Amino acid sequence: MLQLTRNGEYAVRAVLYLSSQPPGKPVLITEISESQEVPKSYLSKIMQHLVRAGLVRSRRGINGGFTLARPAETITLKETIEAVEGPIHLNICLIRKGECHRDDFCPVHPVWQEAQRRLSEVLDGKSMADLVRDGEAIKKQMKKTRRKQK
Amino acid sequence: MLQLTRNGEYAVRAVLYLSSQPPGKPVLITEISESQEVPKSYLSKIMQHLVRAGLVRSRRGINGGFTLARPAETITLKETIEAVEGPIHLNICLIRKGECHRDDFCPVHPVWQEAQRRLSEVLDGKSMADLVRDGEAIKKQMKKTRRKQK
DNA sequence: TCCAAATAGGACTAAAATCATCCTTAATGT
């Protein structure tokens, strides 16, 4: 459907939440689940993917939880999404050379390449640190608006 | 999966094929199906969508078939895809204001807006007439390459 | 060393989407 799945959306929420927390402080899955409105048992699977992808570190037991494995500045939206959804290919002809045997002569193929390049540009251009900053700016703006409304 | 479905791909092939034919000359579904490698009965459904969307005209009976309903210059890739897949929304939060109640404060939302804008730009920037021209250029180029290889 | 707290991982499932096929109906030109 050319649409992000819940997996991708939830992964972004989780990583973004971790990025907003003090670095190194383990965050419980329950806390992520409740604050980000993601079913806990489902989120558990997503976190596993993020750990295997090297974006997140986990520790079990008391004082356990999840932390970012790398600074939020170095983690992009695209990376987070691909960690749980696999590589983004807007059309199957972009999966690999030869996946679609019409590649050679199909005039639409280059258009998909360009479309994907543009999309990647946007998603790779935003780090989790950027998004945390953006979120804080939005919060500030909302407070200002509320004050004006009084 | 953030990927075009077969519906969209097949629709593009069909409309592109019609665009490459003499305007007004009815083309049989069998001809489209075989030349574009799309299952005939499946293609039949897709053509119905394209007719209802106003991109293609159909006529039944002898001398029947499909033709473009409008000049190929005025039909874009995006329009063709949306005719069979519905409007493109890269994330459900883009479907409409309020679809995702996190809209207001979600710092990711504007990124998706931008991503979708860029994608639309590419897909809307190519008309079927453009693609036919591109296809002819590719053919010419391939002939040249073959000559050189001899 | 045992226990409580956490995540890891496997099995399972309901619902929806995807990718079709087949058959009957309706329109159209000769």
Add this chain to the structure above:
DNA sequence: ACATTAAGGATGATTTTAGTCCTATTTGGA
């Protein structure tokens, strides 16, 4: 009337999506 051609409805297999649940494993502390 008849042959031709698309329209439309019903059906179905397979895959993906979006979860849940249960058990195992790790970990730190009493």
